[in-house]
Amino acid sequence: MGALLRRREIRKVTSSWHGPLTYCAAAMAVVALVCGLGLVVDGRTLMGQSVWLKPAKFAVSFGMYAITLAWMIAQAGRWRRTLWWLGTVAVAGFVTPEIAAIAFQAARGVPSHFNFSTGLDATVFMIMGGAAYLGWLMTFAMGVFLVAQRRVDRAMAWAVPLGLVISLAGMSVGYLMTAPTPDQAAGLARGLSLTTIGAHSVGAPDGGAGMAVTGWETGSGDLRVAHFVGLHALQVIPLVAIGLRLAARRFPVLSGAATRTVLVIVAAFGYAGLTGLVLWQARRGQALLDPDALTLQAALGLGGLVAACAVLTLAVSARRVSARRVAAPVSGSRAAHGSAA
Structure with missing residues (x-):
């Protein structure tokens, strides 16, 4: 009986969610599973990795986005119809053509990004570029209407816009990859017809040794790191707000809405700093796992600043909680004396 009630409650909650985006997320889960099967049964590789790894990763990412x-x-109280249309356009004009193009090129065994080998390949990549622009615009527009919502939870009221802003910045890193590399620019200036225009690597050609699963370059800078980190602020920052709210049930120091709000802002600052740090590192041609002393110093400085802000916030909150505990018995004692009198 309890399980049935829980299922009904879940169905009641999710029924108010944006339908096309919810179905899109479910479809991306199916695509990821199919691509996972392709990883097992299809031995073809591209740049040292299975041709199905990229569509599998994009399916997971798009599913999380959706x-x-x-x-x-679903949390919005105003402009629901406008948000419905914006979300629907994002599904139809962004996610669908992007994943379809990536899977199509994977099935052909050719690169989906930066590929100008043939007219078909160039057209596919241009479609992907147009879809990405539309996706950025739709996400920005949804962000505008979502930011303007009234929310009871102050921490979440900050988490949503901050997560969206950082996520949009992370999406924008993708456009840096479409610019010709210095060698490619020189070739274009000489009138050469190039098969590849753009790259995710800095300091070496794409396709070098890469990390497991992610495929991020281990011998050069990789812009995909900042793209990934920034993009998923959309999930991380709201999850921080949710986590703090749940933790507040056990830890009185987190009971204050102001404390949780400040911690969300600190987390967003740190996450934005991390996104900027890995972008700066990649732009200087450094692999994520091979930072130089300057990068390490910047990382330590950022981590120290974030930790100091968090500790200070918790210390102030702890003093307030302690002061309330001390004041409570005094107030109770005065009330008792008043009754006796």
């Missing part, structure tokens, strides 16, 4: 926005729209 379900997060579906949940955010």
Whole structure:
């Protein structure tokens, strides 16, 4: 009986979620599973990795994007119809053509990004570029309407816009990859017809030794790191707000809405700093796992600043909680004396 009630409650909650985005997330889960099967049964590789690894990763990322926005729209009290249309356009004009193009090129066994080998390849990449622009615009527009919502939870009221802003910045890193590399620019200036224009690597050609699963370059800078980190602020920052709210049930120091709000802002600052740090590192041609002394110093400085802000916030909150505990018995004692009198 309890399980049935829980299922009904879940169905009641999710029924208010944005339908197309929710179905899109479910479809991306199916695509990821199919691509996972391709990883096992199809031995073809591209740049040292299975041709199905990229569509599998994009399917997971798009699924997270879709379900997060579906949940955010469900929380909206105003402009629901406008948000519904914006979310629907994002599904139809961004996610669908992007994943379709990536899977299509994977099935052909050719690169989906920066590929100008043939007219078909160039057209596919241009479609992907147009879809990405549309996706950025739709996400920005949804962000505008989501930010303007009234929310009871102050921490979440800050988490949503901050997560969206950092996520949009992370999406924008993708456009840096489409610019010709210095060698490619020189070739174009000489009138050469190039098969590849753009790159995710800095300091070496794409396709070098890469990390497991992510494929991020281990011998050069990789812009995909900042792209990934920034993009998923959309999930991380709201999850921080949710985590703090749940933790507040056990830890009185987190009971104050102001404390949780400040901690969300600190977390967003740190996450934005991390995104900027890995972008700066990649732009200087450094692999994520091979930072130089300057990068390490910057990372330590950022981590120290974030930790100091968090500790200071918790210390102030702890003093307030302690002061309230001391004041409570005094107030109770005065009330008792008043009754006796």
